[in-house]
Amino acid sequence: MTPVQVTPSALARRFHQICVAVVTEALEGEDLTPLQYAILAYLYVAPDIDQNGLAARLGIDTASTSQLVDQLERRRIVRRRVSSEDRRVRLLRLTPAGTRLRERLHPIGRAAEVRILGALEPAERQHLVELLLRVLQANEAYARPGAGRRKPVRARKTEARKGKESGDA
Numbered sequence: 001m002t003p004v005q006v007t008p009s010a011l012a013r014r015f016h017q018i019c020v021a022v023v024t025e026a027l028e029g030e031d032l033t034p035l036q037y038a039i040l041a042y043l044y045v046a047p048d049i050d051q052n053g054l055a056a057r058l059g060i061d062t063a064s065t066s067q068l069v070d071q072l073e074r075r076r077i078v079r080r081r082v083s084s085e086d087r088r089v090r091l092l093r094l095t096p097a098g099t100r101l102r103e104r105l106h107p108i109g110r111a112a113e114v115r116i117l118g119a120l121e122p123a124e125r126q127h128l129v130e131l132l133l134r135v136l137q138a139n140e141a142y143a144r145p146g147a148g149r150r151k152p153v154r155a156r157k158t159e160a161r162k163g164k165e166s167g168d169a
Contacts, residue, residue: 018116019034019116020034022112022115022116023037023109023112025112026108026109026111026112026115027105027108030105032105033068035058035060035068036068036071036072037105037109038058039054039058039068039069039072039078040072040077040094040098040101040102040105041102041106041109042054042057042058043078043092043093043094043098043102044094044099044102044103047092047093047094048091048092048093049091049092050083050089050090050091050092051065051066051069051080051089051090051091051092052065052089054069054092055145059143059144059145060145061145064145069092072098076095076097076098077094077095077097077098077101078092078093078094078095078098079092079093079094079095079098080092081093
């Protein structure tokens with residue numbers, strides 16, 4: 001095995017890399033990315049979720065979510081409609097074809113999850129999921145699109161200048 005630094009962030013990055021690779025391999029020939037597959041899964045269990053809520057669940061920005069939904073809508077897998085309560089809100093749901101696709105792919109997705117955690121006993125798998133969930137919930141403030149990205153130099157200088165100006169007042 002390639003040496004990996006035994007820190008939470010390094011291990012989490014490698015775990016994410018493995019998850020994406022295994023799911024991508026499992027979806028081979030389906031013309032779906034792991035994020036598109038995740039959209040199918042979310043909309044299957046939460047039909048009529050709004051696009052912003054879906055973005056939050058996926059942990060990606062709303063523009064990327066919109067692009068992914070556009071792609072699935074063109075394939076007639078997802079249907080988008082305007083909310084009757086707020087015309088700015090777009091509600092999403094699977095089409096009948098999208099539902100059939102998700103139901104057909106569900107066992108493939110579950111098998112991919114089992115493959116990812118195959119080194120663990122069933123009780124250990126459940127325990128790992130529970131621990132990951134606890135860590136995510138405790139750090140939810142950091143689970144947002146763009147978190148951890150370094151701001152461009154210009155933005156950092158502008159913020160520093162504003163900080164100095166407000167400190168001088």
